[in-house]
Amino acid sequence: MQDVAAKQGPLAHERLIIRRGARSGVTLMVAVHSTALGPAVGGCRMRAYRCWQDALADVLRLSQAMSYKCAAAGLAYGGGKTVIALDEGIDLARIDRRSVLLDVGDLVAEFDGRYSTGPDVGTCAQDMIVVRQRTPHAFCLPESHGGSGSPALPTAIGVLAALRTVSVHRFGTQSLAGRRIAVSGLGAVGERLARSLTEQGAKLTVSDVDDQKRALAKELGATWVEPAQAITTDTEILVPAAVGQILDHEVVPRLRCAAIVGPANNQLVTDDVADVLRQRDILWAPDFVANAGGVIYALAREVEGIGHGEAIERVHHIGTALAEILTNADRAGQTTLATATDLAATRLRTAP
Ligand code: PHE
Numbered sequence: 060m061q062d063v064a065a066k067q068g069p070l071a072h073e074r075l076i077i078r079r080g081a082r083s084g085v086t087l088m089v090a091v092h093s094t095a096l097g098p099a100v101g102g103c104r105m106r107a108y109r110c111w112q113d114a115l116a117d118v119l120r121l122s123q124a125m126s127y128k129c130a131a132a133g134l135a136y137g138g139g140k141t142v143i144a145l146d147e148g149i150d151l152a153r154i155d156r157r158s159v160l161l162d163v164g165d166l167v168a169e170f171d172g173r174y175s176t177g178p179d180v181g182t183c184a185q186d187m188i189v190v191r192q193r194t195p196h197a198f199c200l201p202e203s204h205g206g207s208g209s210p211a212l213p214t215a216i217g218v219l220a221a222l223r224t225v226s227v228h229r230f231g232t233q234s235l236a237g238r239r240i241a242v243s244g245l246g247a248v249g250e251r252l253a254r255s256l257t258e259q260g261a262k263l264t265v266s267d268v269d270d271q272k273r274a275l276a277k278e279l280g281a282t283w284v285e286p287a288q289a290i291t292t293d294t295e296i297l298v299p300a301a302v303g304q305i306l307d308h309e310v311v312p313r314l315r316c317a318a319i320v321g322p323a324n325n326q327l328v329t330d331d332v333a334d335v336l337r338q339r340d341i342l343w344a345p346d347f348v349a350n351a352g353g354v355i356y357a358l359a360r361e362v363e364g365i366g367h368g369e370a371i372e373r374v375h376h377i378g379t380a381l382a383e384i385l386t387n388a389d390r391a392g393q394t395t396l397a398t399a400t401d402l403a404a405t406r407l408r409t410a411p
């Protein structure tokens with residue numbers, strides 16, 4: 060059993076279901092990477108993909124990241140993910156959202172509690188009300204419906220804790236005042252981060268694929284750059300807050316930052332990119348450690364019944380957990396990815 064639980068790599072998943080939704084006709088995928096530590100959790104992502112193979116790669120990667128996220132955070136949960144794979148160029152207004160979400164609910168129901176979903180890129184707390192009509196296994200419904208609400212705020216709070224840790228490690232101070240920070244992606248989490256960082260006196264550069272977000276940049280007095288320029292912008296801390304797969308061997312040599320920490324999942328295209336970041340002395344906070352705030356908060360509130368304040372306290376622990384990983388990586392002379400992965404993999408391997 061132990062060996063099965065410890066299996067790593069692209070073929071490590073326990074279960075994968077791909078289907079066309081009966082009501083919607085839309086391609087749906089649920090991957091459960093591991094239930095070694097407990098039932099799997101992971102959000103429901105809705106976005107367009109070039110082809111179904113891209114969607115499949117995404118759901119496999121994202122569900123594995125959830126296993127590592129839960130393990131590194133010390134949660135007794137495993138990793139899974141749902142992908143709603145839309146055709147590229149599709150007009151979102153033409154999609155019958157309710158049908159899609161009911162189809163997702165039926166699919167999640169088949170896992171019989173071994174996997175629970177929640178909001179992710181492209182879905183929100185309101186959407187989970189619809190999913191809940193077909194299965195009890197959906198987290199983060201609005202508080203008015205008995206859930207813990209959108210995970211965006213706790214996710215942002217966790218990333219801010221990680222940012223302070225990175226700042227101490229790299230610049231010798233917790234304070235982000237006057238620090239040059241670039242936030243790439245102004246969605247639910249990115250916008251909260253940008254607002255909070257502005258309040259803390261950071262000098263912000265921001266970017267989003269949606270040109271209308273320029274208004275937010277203006278409101279915050281932030282510099283706007285085009286999405287294509289955001290990653291390589293001249294800054295001290297880069298905050299990837301859009302979709303992942305942004306750091307590869309082509310882009311890393313062109314980076315002009317000292318540290319990277321953000322909520323985007325799966326930021327590295329391949330694991331060996333972590334070596335290049337280290338060679339370039341760019342401090343990278345492992346994404347699955349920095350962005351665990353949403354899942355930590357939702358589970359604390361909805362499974363353990365803990366109050367808001369105490370659940371947020373737990374999210375703050377991300378800062379200390381990351382500090383330990385950064386110190387241990389330095390001491391071992393290895394990448395932060397290797398240290399964080401070792402920690403998570405050990406927990407998965409030695410699951411009770
Ligand atoms: N979508 C977020 C994540 O993948 C948060 C989340 C997912 C929260 C599932 C609760 C349940 O980490």
